[in-house]
Amino acid sequence: MIRYAKSTRAACAWLLTGAFVLGGLALTGCGSGGGGSESGQTLAFVPKSREHSFWLAVIRGAQKAADEKGVELLIQSPTRESDIAMQVDLVNTLRTEGADGLILAPLNDESLLRPVQEFGKQVVIMDSPLRGKVGEDFSSFVGTENKTAGTLGGEALVEALGDNRKVVLLRYLEGSASTTEREEGFLKAAADAEGVEVHSSSQYAGAGISEAQTRAAAMVDTIREAGGVFTPNQSSSIGMLNFLRDSGLAGEIEFVAFDASIELVKGLVDGEVTAIVVQDPETMGYKAVMTMLDVLGDKEVEPHVDTGAIVVTTENLADPKVRSILLAYDSGIEQHLPAAGE
Numbered sequence: 452m453i454r455y456a457k458s459t460r461a462a463c464a465w466l467l468t469g470a471f472v473l474g475g476l477a478l479t480g481c482g483s484g485g486g487g488s489e490s491g492q493t494l495a496f497v498p499k500s501r502e503h504s505f506w507l508a509v510i511r512g513a514q515k516a517a518d519e520k521g522v523e524l525l526i527q528s529p530t531r532e533s534d535i536a537m538q539v540d541l542v543n544t545l546r547t548e549g550a551d552g553l554i555l556a557p558l559n560d561e562s563l564l565r566p567v568q569e570f571g572k573q574v575v576i577m578d579s580p581l582r583g584k585v586g587e588d589f590s591s592f593v594g595t596e597n598k599t600a601g602t603l604g605g606e607a608l609v610e611a612l613g614d615n616r617k618v619v620l621l622r623y624l625e626g627s628a629s630t631t632e633r634e635e636g637f638l639k640a641a642a643d644a645e646g647v648e649v650h651s652s653s654q655y656a657g658a659g660i661s662e663a664q665t666r667a668a669a670m671v672d673t674i675r676e677a678g679g680v681f682t683p684n685q686s687s688s689i690g691m692l693n694f695l696r697d698s699g700l701a702g703e704i705e706f707v708a709f710d711a712s713i714e715l716v717k718g719l720v721d722g723e724v725t726a727i728v729v730q731d732p733e734t735m736g737y738k739a740v741m742t743m744l745d746v747l748g749d750k751e752v753e754p755h756v757d758t759g760a761i762v763v764t765t766e767n768l769a770d771p772k773v774r775s776i777l778l779a780y781d782s783g784i785e786q787h788l789p790a791a792g793e
C-alpha cells in the first residue's frame with residue numbers, strides 16, 4: 452500500500468527524507484515557513500506521468516495558477532503512462548487523505564471512473580476524457596478538443612500527399628481516450644479526402660518512445676509503401692521520427708506528428724517532419740487549476756473548457772503565438788526557430 456503523510460508539512464518532510472521513492476512523484480508548494488496555503492485549500496493534481504516535456508509544461512501552468520491563487524498544489528504521477536494501477540492507487544489515496552479537489556489526466560477512460568466517482572464531484576478531468584457524465588461524475592473537462600485536433604492533423608497530411616495516397620496511422624495506447632479521439636479525427640479526415648487509402652490503422656505504439664520506434668520498425672514494409680504517416684502523441688511521434696531516420700525514410704515520406712519536442716521541431720526545420728499538431732500545455736494546466744477553484748467556490752463552470760490546438764509548419768514558425776506555444780513545451784526548441792520578428 453502506498454502511504455502519504457496527512458499534513459502538508461509532514462508530507463514535505465517525508466519526501467525530503469526519502470522514506471519512499473516513487474518515480475514521477477513530486478510535492479510542490481512545500482515552503483519552509485509555517486502554515487500551508489493562503490486559502491487553506493490543497494489541490495491534488497495527477498498527470499499521466501512526467502516522462503515527456505508536454506507534462507512538464509502542463510505542470511508549470513498548473514503551478515503558476517496555484518501560486519497566483521495561493522493554494523497548495525500536490526502533484527503526484529505514475530512512473531510511466533502505462534501504469535494504470537499506480538494512478539488508481541494515487542487517486543484512492545488522495546481521496547482518503549482529504550485533498551479539497553482533484554485534477555486528473557486519466558491514463559484509462561474506464562479504470563479511473565470508479566475512483567473518480569468515489570472522490571465526489573470536486574474533480575476536474577483534463578487532457579484525456581473519462582467515460583463518465585460531466586456534472587455527475589466530475590465537474591468539468593479541461594483540454595484540447597481532441598477529435599478536432601486529429602482532424603487537423605489528417606487534413607495537413609492529406610494536403611501534403613503526392614501521387615501516393617496511402618496513409619498509415621500508428622496509434623498510441625489502447626484505453627487512452629485523448630489519443631483515441633485524435634485517431635478518430637485523423638481517420639475521418641482521410642475518409643473525407645478523395646483517393647486516400649488508409650493502408651494501416653490497427654497497430655499500437657505503446658507508452659514510450661522506444662516502444663513506438665520498435666513498433667514502427669516492425670511495420671517497415673507497410674510504411675515504405677505509404678505516402679504519409681500520422682502519430683497521435685509526443686512519444687509515438689518521436690519514436691516514429693527515430694525510425695524514419697534509422698530506415699532512411701525521413702524526408703522521403705510525409706509525416707505529421709502530434710505535440711512538440713526539440714527533436715520534432717528540428718525535424719520540421721530539416722524537412723523530416725511535414726507538420727506538427729500542437730496543444731497549449733501551459734494554458735491547459737493553468738485553466739485546470741482555475742476551473743477546479745471555481746468548482747470549490749460553487750461557481751458555474753463550463754462542461755468542456757477547450758484549450759485549443761494548431762498546426763505548425765515551416766511557414767508559421769515565426770508567428771509569435773506559435774513560438775510561445777512551442778517554447779512552452781521546451782525552451783531548448785528556441786535554437787531551431789527563426790529569430791523573433793523574422
